[in-house]
Amino acid sequence: MAKKIKVSRKKIKRPDEFLTYSDRVLNYVSANKNVAYGVVSGVILVIVAINLINYTIKTNRAKADMLMSDAFAAMQTPLAGQLSQEQILKGSKTYANDKQRNEDAISKLNEVVKKFSESEAGLEARYRLGEAYFANGDYKSSLTAYDDFLKQLKSKPAPMSYLEFSAYLGMGKCYYAQGEYQKAVESFQKVLDAKEAASAYKPESLLGTARARISLKQYDQANTSLQELIKTYPGSVYDQLANLELAKIAAAKAGK
Numbered sequence: 001m002a003k004k005i006k007v008s009r010k011k012i013k014r015p016d017e018f019l020t021y022s023d024r025v026l027n028y029v030s031a032n033k034n035v036a037y038g039v040v041s042g043v044i045l046v047i048v049a050i051n052l053i054n055y056t057i058k059t060n061r062a063k064a065d066m067l068m069s070d071a072f073a074a075m076q077t078p079l080a081g082q083l084s085q086e087q088i089l090k091g092s093k094t095y096a097n098d099k100q101r102n103e104d105a106i107s108k109l110n111e112v113v114k115k116f117s118e119s120e121a122g123l124e125a126r127y128r129l130g131e132a133y134f135a136n137g138d139y140k141s142s143l144t145a146y147d148d149f150l151k152q153l154k155s156k157p158a159p160m161s162y163l164e165f166s167a168y169l170g171m172g173k174c175y176y177a178q179g180e181y182q183k184a185v186e187s188f189q190k191v192l193d194a195k196e197a198a199s200a201y202k203p204e205s206l207l208g209t210a211r212a213r214i215s216l217k218q219y220d221q222a223n224t225s226l227q228e229l230i231k232t233y234p235g236s237v238y239d240q241l242a243n244l245e246l247a248k249i250a251a252a253k254a255g256k
Helices: 009-013 017-031 033-076 085-089 098-115 120-135 139-153 157-178 181-193 195-215 219-232 237-254
Strands: none
Touching: 033 098, 098 120, 120 139, 120 157, 139 157, 157 181, 157 195, 181 195, 195 219, 195 237, 219 237
């Protein structure tokens, strides 16, 4: 048989705490309707603002991605001479020459930078501009784009850090093309100093350094870079190119 539990009259009469609290809230709201409406309105406005910000961010990101896709599509569009007769008849998009294709890509990339400067897309667009300007032979603009990219990268290091050393390599190529050989060496050296972080760009940087030093008539230093290239990448295209540069050094010394 279940044991009976006696409950005192005092406990029975004690008011429910939840109901009492709810009554107090209702009484307060009733007495302070303006304040209550203001609080509720404020909360609603905050929620609306947060949703609007999130929507704007997503929309802008989608627009930036679309512009970047257009720029990449332009870079990969074939030239008229590369299309088959069938492709031409189908009306496939094409460009008359490299310069026209690069200029279209540059226009789209500049639009990304202008409209979405602080976004990741804006950061990558700066890097891609360096490539596009270089391909177009506009080395000054290429250097400006790469430098702008590297400056912006300092405030957003995580997403695009893997492109840092590629940008230095690009700058080295620009300086070399402009005949600024010492600056070219300095840019290539930044890649070489990075060791493992820039291993993919090391062979091209060693070759670029050697070529710049040969132009500066620093043959011994150029030889050191070329020997490292041959030793590290035997049998590769860089091995072959290094031997061609060694032949240039030998010819230059023989001509003294």
